[in-house]
Amino acid sequence: MRTIQNLLEPLQAKLHTGCTDVAIPEYAFGSDLMSDVLTLEDQVPLLITGLANTQSIRTAEMADIEIVLIARGKEVTKEMIDLANENDIVLLSSPFSLYKVCGILYQNGLKALY
Amino acid sequence: METLKLKYSIKDGDFSNAGNASSNIKKNLKMLGIDAAVIKKMVVSVYEAEVNMIAHANGGKIEVFIDEEKIKAILADVGPGIPDIDQAMKKGYTTASEEVRQMGFGAGMGLPNIKKNSDDLQIESIVGVGTTLTITSYFKS
Numbered sequence: 001m002r003t004i005q006n007l008l009e010p011l012q013a014k015l016h017t018g019c020t021d022v023a024i025p026e027y028a029f030g031s032d033l034m035s036d037v038l039t040l041e042d043q044v045p046l047l048i049t050g051l052a053n054t055q056s057i058r059t060a061e062m063a064d065i066e067i068v069l070i071a072r073g074k075e076v077t078k079e080m081i082d083l084a085n086e087n088d089i090v091l092l093s094s095p096f097s098l099y100k101v102c103g104i105l106y107q108n109g110l111k112a113l114y
Numbered sequence: 115m116e117t118l119k120l121k122y123s124i125k126d127g128d129f130s131n132a133g134n135a136s137s138n139i140k141k142n143l144k145m146l147g148i149d150a151a152v153i154k155k156m157v158v159s160v161y162e163a164e165v166n167m168i169a170h171a172n173g174g175k176i177e178v179f180i181d182e183e184k185i186k187a188i189l190a191d192v193g194p195g196i197p198d199i200d201q202a203m204k205k206g207y208t209t210a211s212e213e214v215r216q217m218g219f220g221a222g223m224g225l226p227n228i229k230k231n232s233d234d235l236q237i238e239s240i241v242g243v244g245t246t247l248t249i250t251s252y253f254k255s
Contacts, residue, residue: 034218038158039227051218055165058133059218062140062161064154079130087137 002108004067004090010104011094013069016081018090025067028110030102034059042113048105050074050098057083057091066090071098118146118180124164124191126173129217135176136161139187146180149253155231156185156251162224163189163247169214170194171245184233187249195241203229 005020007013025045031037032051037044037059046067049056052074060068066089070076073095084091094101120142122135140157160176167174171193179186196202203225210220229235232249239245
């Protein structure tokens, strides 16, 4: 089984919360607009966003998103880490742009919702 | 099941705590063993409304009632009111500030999304007095 651990190197990602032996999900969604994320009817296991504040983690909590990946090298704050820990959300960050992160994930088999 | 009541006060402009009430509501609904899909729809609605309350409406209070057939959330603010509810329900219509946009909201999708995620949505608004949303989700709709 391929896990999040397999994505760390290609994304040059840092793991902030959770563990890396979680299976790579089938689908992902990328957006900086949390309103967009909250309108999704399908289950989204992984959110890619450049929005580095507590609302991206809150949105994940409300929408049952299991993994949040912060792009563009944005600083991940202690508040974000605490909130992710409290809600069992895997929190990662990558120095790459949202577009590049999405490309790498697509290459690794993660599909688009639509 | 007897009616369970949850109550929260929401402070105006308290962006750092936006979502705390919705989070607590979600934890309570999960503890009651309510279906995950019903919980998600309700908390997405309440979260959107909580952000609205902090961003536009001078704060207010949230009350949630849970009985054997439904969850009902009443969100009453003391904000400026909505002069034209039909316009506010249109996707893309917004009066959001830059601060709200930086939080990832303010695209004019909140109220339409609340309506989509609820079985029933009632909006009562008086300009200069405030707005009350009543969001209801039934367990078997």
